[in-house]
Amino acid sequence: MKDLLCEIRDCKVCADxxxxxxxxxxxxxxxSKIVLISQAPGRVVxxxxxxxxxxxxxxxxxWLGVDDSTFYNEDNFAILPMGFCYPGKAKTGDLPPRKECAPLWHDKVWEEMGSVKLKIIIGSYAANYYLGKQTNLTEKVHNxxxxxxxxxxxxxxxxxxRFWRMKNPWFEEKTVPKLQDKIAEILS
Structure with missing residues (x-):
């Protein structure tokens, strides 16, 4: 795993x-017990x-109900973005993650991980890649x-x-507490 992470961190496939x-x-x-599959790092990251x-x-x-030290402990959480590098700015938010990363690296990472109890899919890019495009993100999150x-x-x-969260208050009111319970169960 250490060699693979070094190889990924040295990747320049889409640098141009x-x-x-x-x-x-x-x-x-x-x-790592829980894998956070997200879109791509932002500029600050x-x-x-x-x-x-x-x-x-x-x-x-x-949302996960964890502090920084729990979150950044790699025995607890792995962080596996769809795109590993900051893709640039769009009109609202950032550009989509580069399409090269997930097909190039994800399977190799999964081959090295044997203790995963849960994969948290964060946002539509990861949801479409791992769960398919048949339903939109709101339906996936709700179900x-x-x-x-x-x-x-x-x-x-x-x-x-924030507007999505305002339109869908059920997520933070009902789903987040269940997610926190699941995280606590896995990490206990």
């Missing part, structure tokens, strides 16, 4: 298409080199139990998604 250059962000080890070290990460840790025990889809915790 990235506004800030390549800086692949991934965190994992063979003992790119600059710091620390996954989820931004407002989205703060909200995600709140999360259909994907258990392997997957648990959630929306992206970005501040840009």
């Amino acid at each position: 298409h990235l506004p800030l250059g390549a800086r692949p962000i991934i965190e994992a080890n063979v003992n 790119h600059e710091s080199g620390i996954a989820w070290n931004d407002q989205s990460g703060k909200k995600l840790r709140e 999360y139990s259909e994907y258990l025990p392997e997957f648990w889809p959630i929306p992206h915790p970005s501040p840009v998604n």
Whole structure:
């Protein structure tokens, strides 16, 4: 696993298409219990080199019911984005993750991981890749139990998604407490 992570962190496959250059962000080890499959690092994360070290990460840790030390313990959480590098800015939010990363690296990462109890699918890019495009993200999140025990889809915790959360208060009122219970059960 260590060799694979070094290889991924040295990847330059799409460097010419990235506004800030390549800086692949991934965190994992063979003992990781929960894998967070998300879209791609934002600019702040790119600059710091620390996954989820931004407002989205703060909200995600709140939803998961964990503190920073629990979150950044790789025995607890692996971080496997769809795109490992910051893709650039769009009109609202960031550009979609680069399409090269997941097909190139995800299967290799899964081959190294033997202790995974849950894969949390964060946002539509990861949901479409892992759960298919038959339904939209809101339906996937609302019907999360259909994907258990392997997957648990959630929306992206970005501040840009605050309108989605306002339109769908059931997520934070009813689903998040169940997710927190599941996380606590796995990590206990």
